[in-house]
Amino acid sequence: MRTMLRQTITYKTTSYPSIYRWVALLIVSTAAFLSVVDLFIVNVALPSIREGIHGTNGDSQMVIALYLLGHAIFLITGGRFGDYYGHKKVFIWSMLLFTVASVCCAAAQNATQLNIARLLQGTFAAFMVPQSIAYIQFLFPEHHERAKALGIYGAIAGIASVLGQYLGGLLPEIQSAISGWRWLFLVNLPAGLLSAAAAAYWLKAPATKINGRPDYSGVLKLSLGLIALIYPLIRGRELGWPLWSVLLLPLSFVLLAWFIRDQYYKQKKGKQSLIDLQLFHNRSFNTGLMTATAYFIAQDSYFLINTVLLQTGIGLSPSSTGNYFVIQGVGYVVAAIFSIRLTVRYGKAVLQAGVLLMLTMLLVHILIMETAPADALLSATAYRQVFLAVLFLYGMGCGSVLPSLLTITLKKIPTHLASTAAGAYVTFQQISIALGVCITGGLFFQFLGAHPSLAQWLTAYRWATGANMFFLLVVAAALSVKKD
Incomplete structure (x- = not known):
């Protein structure tokens, strides 16, 4: 059966010049960068968006929910469309349509228009992201270089999550003829057009083709x-x-x-089938999916509960909250730069050390919140300086783990399954984000009443952060599993 299916695929390994491959990597990585930025950029800015569209709390929550929904549903489909119609063609068209949807978000006059545009934005992101990972598999056939390329790709996605939080706090405060919150989506216009143009000029179409119809x-x-x-x-x-x-x-x-x-x-x-089930016979891939699922449940709900606590519970402004996440982002970048090379040399030990650092810093998060005066983080106190250091170290832990998760999951996947594997990986990632909001976020809000006191805020934060520590322990256990 496997032989019959593979005969429908023509594949040719091509040797690409080094400069071409690394420039191509930067071009295709814009898909991950823009899709992740647009997931996180609205988190901090939801109050400004709600006011701008004269919507309800439910309307503003749908701004996140519909993007996630469109993104998660079509990732596997998007990967397979690249196999049938060409990765370069699907990448360019989905990038252009994503850009158009972003402009529609910025131009929305009410909640209905905005949420329809966000659903389309997430859908087109789902078509462009798998193409970028498939390109990495084609461009870097050697395991050593592929691991480095996937690490860089993962690092770019992680940086995008932090940058999105920062821009989400900064852009709504811009005073101009255009409402500040609309800049959250307009920033995609030059980036999307430049990426599509660069892809059209620079990228070569991989020599793969599947006969027949999807x-x-x-x-x-x-x-x-x-x-x-x-x-x-x-x-x-x-x-x-x-x-x-x-x-x-x-x-x-x-x-x-x-x-x-x-x-x-x-x-x-x-x-013809949508997904080759042989993919899930790969033990390394399955273990990687389990590891990534537990990690993203903890990581993305971390941003949710800390954003709500810092803004609503403690009273920081959106821009100040974004600045805190920048410090964390600096730690992430520092660790990611070194972890990409160290993981190639030392393997899972680097990720395990990163998880241990994240667990330790989450415990310190709780201790700081329990012992700091109510307004300590609003001023330049010793508590604030310690908290900034903790955020930096937590970011280093993330930077030691996240860039290499994709690498360890896809490292033994055959090239002809690259698009399907990429779509499945990111689909599990999006489901994990939803689970994190549901489990950790639900636990957090369960302890908050209509008008929570400081004690209630701290109790909610303690339980939610404890849940995230549990999921990180699951990550540590999964990383200790010996893979084939």
């Missing part, structure tokens, strides 16, 4: 299953878990089981 029925089945899973995870907690959200979750498993059975049947009969 598995559109598989796209429909997978999309229905993911919608039923992700949407209630994102919206259920905010709405108090209405009956429809409770019923959709078990239904999602039925739909996803239907999709898997359908894919198995098609592969057995030699028909």
Whole structure:
């Protein structure tokens, strides 16, 4: 069966000049950069967005939810479209459409227009991201260089998450003829156009092709299953878990089981399928997915609870909150620069050390919040200086882990499965973000009443951060598993 399926793929390994490969890496990495920035840039700016569109709290929450939904649903589909229609073509068109959707977000006059544009923005991001990872597999066939390239790609995505938080606090405060919050989306216009132009000029189309038509029925089945899973995870907690959200979750498993059975049947009969299930026979890939899932549950919910605590609980401005995350970002960049090379040499030990540092700093986070006066972080006190140092070290822990997660997950994936593997990896990442908001975020808000006292804020923060520490322990355990 596997032989029959692979005969539909023509693949040729090409030797690319070194300068071409590294420039191409920077070009395709813009997909990860822009998609991650646009996930995080609205977090800090939600109050400004809500005021600008005259919306409700539910409207502003949907700004995040619909982007996540569109992104998660179509990642695997986006990867397969690259296999059928060409990675270069799909990359350029999805980048241009992502840019158009960003402009539509900036031009939105009400909540409905903005949220439709955000759904489209997330969808087009889902088509451009898998192409970039597939390009890395083609450009760097040697394991040593591929590990370094994937590490750089992961580092760029991590930097984007921190930069997004910073810009989300800074841009809404811009005083101009255009409302400040609209700049959150307009910054994508020059970046998207330059990326598409550079890709059209510089990138070469990889020598891969799959004959036939995409598995559109598989796209429909997978999309229905993911919608039923992700949407209630994102919206259920905010709405108090209405009956429809409770019923959709078990239904999602039925739909996803239907999709898997359908894919198995098609592969057995030699028909075109959306995803090659042989991918999940790779133990290294499966363990990497488990590691990444636990990591992203902890990491992305960390930004949520700390942003809410610093702004609403302690009273920092959006720009001040963003500045705190910049300090963390500096630590991330410093560690990422060294960890990319160290991971190639020392392997998982670098990631394990990073997880240990993150666990230690989360414990110190709790101690600082428990012992600091209520307004200590608002002024230049010793508490504030210690907190900045803790954020820097926590960022170093992240920088030691995140850039290499993608590397250890995809390192043994054959090149012809690169797009599908990339789509599956980022799909699990997006589901993990939703789970983090649901589990850790839900635990955090569970301890807050309508008008929480400082004690309630600290109790909520303690429990939520403890949950994140548990998931990081899962990461540490997964990293200790011996892979094939």
